[in-house]
Amino acid sequence: YLSDYFSIRSTIISRYASTHVQTVLRNTHPEAKEAIFDLDLPASAFISNFTITINNKFYVAEVKEKHQAKKMYDEARRQGKTAAHVGTRDRETEKFRVSASVSAGNQVSFELSYEELLHRHLGKYQHAVSVRPRQVVGNLTVEVSISERTGIDYVHVLPLRTSQTGGRGEWDADVPPSTRVEKGSHCAWIVFTPTPQEQAAFSSAGIMGDFVVQYDVALPDVAGDVQIYNGYFVHYFAPRGLLPVQKNVVFVIDVSGSMYGTKMKQTKKAMHVILSDLHPDDCFNIVTFSDAVHVWKAGRSIPATAHNIRSWKTVNQILLPFLPSGTDINKALLEAASVLTQSPLEPSPQRIPLLIFLTDGEATAGVTSGTRILVNARQALRGIISLFGLAFGDDADYGLLRRLALENRGVARRIYEDSDAALQLTGFYDEIASPLLYDVALSYRDGIDLTRTLFPNYFHGSELVVAGRVAPGATEFHIQTVSHGHNGQLSLENDISANATEAATFGCSLDLGQIGRFVQRLWAYFTIQDLLQARFRSNDTTARRLLIEKATNLSLKYNFVTPVTSLVVVKLEEEENATAQAIGTPDPPSLRREGSD
Numbered sequence: 221y222l223s224d225y226f227s228i229r230s231t232i233i234s235r236y237a238s239t240h241v242q243t244v245l246r247n248t249h250p251e252a253k254e255a256i257f258d259l260d261l262p263a264s265a266f267i268s269n270f271t272i273t274i275n276n277k278f279y280v281a282e283v284k285e286k287h288q289a290k291k292m293y294d295e296a297r298r299q300g301k302t303a304a305h306v307g308t309r310d311r312e313t314e315k316f317r318v319s320a321s322v323s324a325g326n327q328v329s330f331e332l333s334y335e336e337l338l339h340r341h342l343g344k345y346q347h348a349v350s351v352r353p354r355q356v357v358g359n360l361t362v363e364v365s366i367s368e369r370t371g372i373d374y375v376h377v378l379p380l381r382t383s384q385t386g387g388r389g390e391w392d393a394d395v396p397p398s399t400r401v402e403k404g405s406h407c408a409w410i411v412f413t414p415t416p417q418e419q420a421a422f423s424s425a426g427i428m429g430d431f432v433v434q435y436d437v438a439l440p441d442v443a444g445d446v447q448i449y450n451g452y453f454v455h456y457f458a459p460r461g462l463l464p465v466q467k468n469v470v471f472v473i474d475v476s477g478s479m480y481g482t483k484m485k486q487t488k489k490a491m492h493v494i495l496s497d498l499h500p501d502d503c504f505n506i507v508t509f510s511d512a513v514h515v516w517k518a519g520r521s522i523p524a525t526a527h528n529i530r531s532w533k534t535v536n537q538i539l540l541p542f543l544p545s546g547t548d549i550n551k552a553l554l555e556a557a558s559v560l561t562q563s564p565l566e567p568s569p570q571r572i573p574l575l576i577f578l579t580d581g582e583a584t585a586g587v588t589s590g591t592r593i594l595v596n597a598r599q600a601l602r603g604i605i606s607l608f609g610l611a612f613g614d615d616a617d618y619g620l621l622r623r624l625a626l627e628n629r630g631v632a633r634r635i636y637e638d639s640d641a642a643l644q645l646t647g648f649y650d651e652i653a654s655p656l657l658y659d660v661a662l663s664y665r666d667g668i669d670l671t672r673t674l675f676p677n678y679f680h681g682s683e684l685v686v687a688g689r690v691a692p693g694a695t696e697f698h699i700q701t702v703s704h705g706h707n708g709q710l711s712l713e714n715d716i717s718a719n720a721t722e723a724a725t726f727g728c729s730l731d732l733g734q735i736g737r738f739v740q741r742l743w744a745y746f747t748i749q750d751l752l753q754a755r756f757r758s759n760d761t762t763a764r765r766l767l768i769e770k771a772t773n774l775s776l777k778y779n780f781v782t783p784v785t786s787l788v789v790v791k792l793e794e795e796e797n798a799t800a801q802a803i804g805t806p807d808p809p810s811l812r813r814e815g816s817d
């Protein structure tokens with residue numbers, strides 16, 4: 221197959237990115253052949269449309285409830301309309317793959333759209349698109365436009381990223397060639413159009429990498445930015461210039477036999493960096509565990525003074541794998557909680573208690589029932605301690621860590637076994653190293669159908685986002701923010717006219733309809749994410765079923781492919797021997813790759 225055309229266009233409006241990918245393939249073989257379209261997309265993205273055009277005939281994929289999609293797919297297969305594919309997980313990306321049979325000399329066009337909310341980490345938003353056409357393409361374009369109502373601070377285009385580990389291709393130096401960046405105060409426009417010669421210079425198979433744009437917004441108002449369109453609102457809250465709150469951090473590190481070797485080396489390297497970066501006002505302690513639990517400084521945390529840290533010595537002394545051994549997650553959690561709940565050494569202002577828990581395995585010693593561990597952890601952490609779970613490698617019980625974190629004010633993250641694991645660990649730590657506020661409660665009089673409004677922590681460089689609807693008839697929108705920080709309680713109140721942003725366009729888009737639609741889609745996207753997360757937290761089957769049903773209804777209404785829906789194309793023309801496609805994202809796929817496609 222020959223590709224004449226490959227284009228990616230992303231429109232980002234207030235952090236909400238809609239991306240459209242199109243590729244045109246021409247069958248140059250003398251007989252009918254399978255054309256394959258595959259693409260990596262971010263795991264948090266929802267596919268919102270997919271179409272195939274063959275011989276000027278248009279086939280739009282339908283989003284269906286997962287089980288119904290499976291039935292349609294099975295039926296299509298029975299009728300001989302073969303083939304299927306499912307996304308597989310690779311780090312933070314989702315693989316989308318579709319094939320269609322096209323007769324000699326004809327061409328096929330694949331068009332995929334997906335949407336995602338960009339999150340702010342360490343003071344930047346990052347948007348990455350996968351550019352992997354697998355050949356040199358006559359006409360290759362990547363175009364990104366960014367519109368931000370409160371202004372754009374900066375825009376950077378990174379060198380093409382050829383692997384998630386940051387590996388680089390031929391052009392390692394800086395911005396890819398044929399990249400143009402135009403930045404205004406509220407609109408930025410980035411276009412990347414490498415010529416066939418430039419693509420060939422990258423590799424004989426053309427460009428294979430992620431085109432990555434980073435930017436940050438200006439947010440001068442401490443109360444953040446509220447946008448209201450068509451009865452939906454979004455509130456971005458990210459006060460700048462606050463002083464960090466001191467923290468009491470306990471690192472709980474798995475030293476069971478399976479950590480031996482590379483994983484332990486990487487963990488030590490990361491801990492060395494992390495300990496060296498602790499603020500002298502912070503307190504810390506280290507708990508190691510296998511089937512036994514060892515607390516470094518018995519009883520409680522100690523101040524993170526240079527004298528106490530001596531990072532390499534400490535790290536080498538403490539992180540000794542106990543061989544061979546089980547994994548007592550329960551006991552390790554309880555010991556760490558007890559360290560954190562001891563009274564501080566000297567009278568001191570409030571310290572935020574953080575528990576960073578790293579394991580590469582499942583609970584195999586002591587209490588091994590996930591349910592009991594969850595109950596025990598909830599009791600021991602008392603709704604005060606924030607738990608961050610790091611699942612190192614494929615054998616770690618990510619499901620348990622995720623629930624532990626969600627139920628205890630934190631988040632869980634996968635750490636991939638790769639050469640950059642130490643960087644992944646320090647990178648995650650950096651995100652939570654500077655807590656600025658805790659127990660942040662946002663409330664909206666006349667706000668309904670709100671997404672999550674309570675946030676245990678607000679870290680430096682991040683952002684809290686709430687979306688919802690404005691009650692019908694409301695003219696004034698009243699927002700109240702209550703939180704705690706370095707100087708005690710911080711309260712803010714704002715009144716915003718409910719039609720304040722209706723009339724104004726901003727950024728690159730002069731289309732009020734487009735700007736108006738984004739808030740509603742963002743609300744739906746966010747609400748579905750919330751519902752799916754609540755499903756993991758809930759242990760009542762009736763409640764779970766209701767959450768799934770709500771998420772399914774919203775996914776269908778907004779045409780989103782989510783963990784509860786799938787995409788199906790079945791009605792291709794007979795002579796083209798259509799392929800039935802079902803794509804499941806991003807949870808355990810309900811369909812396995814079958815048959816010959």
Ligand SMILES: *[C@@H]1O[C@H](CO)[C@@H](O)[C@H](O)[C@H]1NC(C)=O
Pocket residue numbers: 268269270271280331779
């Ligand atoms: C999907 O894309 C096709 C072709 O671009 C378009 O005609 C159709 O309206 C889109 N559907 C939705 C739900 O956006």
Ligand SMILES: *[C@@H]1O[C@H](CO)[C@@H](O)[C@H](O)[C@H]1NC(C)=O
Pocket residue numbers: 252253321322323794795796797
């Ligand atoms: C479709 O299938 C028929 C019979 O199986 C075959 O003769 C024909 O060549 C196929 N057409 C394409 C485009 O694959």
Ligand SMILES: *[C@@H]1O[C@H](CO)[C@@H](O)[C@H](O)[C@H]1NC(C)=O
Pocket residue numbers: 358359
């Ligand atoms: C490439 O695509 C763009 C956008 O569709 C079009 O304007 C341009 O004429 C195309 N160039 C070539 C060489 O096909």
Ligand SMILES: *[C@@H]1O[C@H](CO)[C@@H](O)[C@H](O)[C@H]1NC(C)=O
Pocket residue numbers: 695717719720722723
């Ligand atoms: C908002 O509504 C008020 C009264 O309902 C009206 O006076 C004002 O002109 C409106 N503003 C905009 C920007 O539409």
Ligand SMILES: *[C@@H]1O[C@H](CO)[C@@H](O)[C@H](O)[C@H]1NC(C)=O
Pocket residue numbers: 757758759760
């Ligand atoms: C889960 O179940 C336990 C006891 O079985 C109960 O104490 C707890 O409140 C439940 N949690 C939720 C979120 O329903």
Ligand SMILES: *[C@@H]1O[C@H](CO)[C@@H](O)[C@H](O)[C@H]1NC(C)=O
Pocket residue numbers: 766769770773
């Ligand atoms: C979901 O949609 C179905 C069909 O429209 C409806 O019967 C059901 O009540 C909806 N469920 C929820 C939880 O909204």
